[in-house]
Amino acid sequence: MRFFSGAAKYVPFLKWWLFISLIAAGFALGYYENILHLIWNSDVTKLSFLIIGLFWITSLWCGIQTWRASYLYDYGLGNKSDINNIKRAADIGWFFSDLSLSIGMMGTVIGFILMLSGFGSIEIGDVEGVQGLFKELSVGMSTALYTTLAGLVCGSLLKIQFFNLDHTVNKIVEK
Numbered sequence: 646m647r648f649f650s651g652a653a654k655y656v657p658f659l660k661w662w663l664f665i666s667l668i669a670a671g672f673a674l675g676y677y678e679n680i681l682h683l684i685w686n687s688d689v690t691k692l693s694f695l696i697i698g699l700f701w702i703t704s705l706w707c708g709i710q711t712w713r714a715s716y717l718y719d720y721g722l723g724n725k726s727d728i729n730n731i732k733r734a735a736d737i738g739w740f741f742s743d744l745s746l747s748i749g750m751m752g753t754v755i756g757f758i759l760m761l762s763g764f765g766s767i768e769i770g771d772v773e774g775v776q777g778l779f780k781e782l783s784v785g786m787s788t789a790l791y792t793t794l795a796g797l798v799c800g801s802l803l804k805i806q807f808f809n810l811d812h813t814v815n816k817i818v819e820k
Contacts, residue, residue: 654715654719655712655715655716655719656715657711657714657715657718657809657810657812657813658708658711658712658714658715660809661707661708661711661806661809661810662708664805664806664809665704665708665806668704668802684791684795687784687787687788687791688752688787688788688791688792689759689784689788690752690755690756690788690792692748692749692751692752692755692788692792692795693752693791693792693794693795695748696745696748696749696792696795696796696799697795697799699741699744699745699748699799700745700799700802700803703738703741703742703803704802704803704806706734706737706738707738707803707806707807707810710731710734710735710738710810711806711809711810711813713727713731714731714810714813714814714817715813717731717817718813718816718817718820721820728814728817728818731810731814732814734810735807735810735811735814738803738806738807738810739804739807741803742799742800742801742803742804742807743800745795745796745799745800745803746796746797746800747796748792748796749792749793749794749795749796749797749799749800750793750796751792752788752789752791752792752793752795752796753789753790753792753793754789755788755789755792756785756786756787756788756789756790756792757785757789758785759781759784759785759788760781760782760784760785760786760789761785762781762785
């Protein structure tokens with residue numbers, strides 16, 4: 646039993662929309678459960694939120710390009726210039742997915758530097774100094790781990806979106 650009399654339109658865009666809706670729901674759940682607040686307090690560099698902001702902007706860019714590609718695929722009205730513009734946009738998206746990973750790795754290094762910076766002036770007999778060192782260790786480690794996690798997750802989610810876009814462009818070219 647078919648629900649549509651003809652072929653479904655804008656399928657690549659609808660895939661993107663479903664994917665981004667699930668991500669938005671997960672983001673809302675993270676906000677509701679105070680996970681974002683925990684990350685804000687734990688990441689002293691705030692690079693995690695730079696990565697998240699970059700993710701949302703790039704995702705919206707991908708959605709626009711996926712809409713354009715879906716339109717070209719469904720109606721076949723595009724010319725070679727339109728297809729090349731979408732390919733360039735996809736290349737920019739792949740760059741931003743790698744940039745998310747790179748910023749995450751920078752946060753990891755900064756977190757380790759913060760973590761290890763307290764070892765230079767510590768005396769083992771100084772109890773308060775050792776307690777301060779543990780606090781510095783936890784701040785540095787949480788910064789390192791949260792920025793790494795944000796970079797990996799956001800970079801991977803961007804790659805999935807731009808894979809969908811590239812797949813659509815390849816189908817247009819083959820058509």
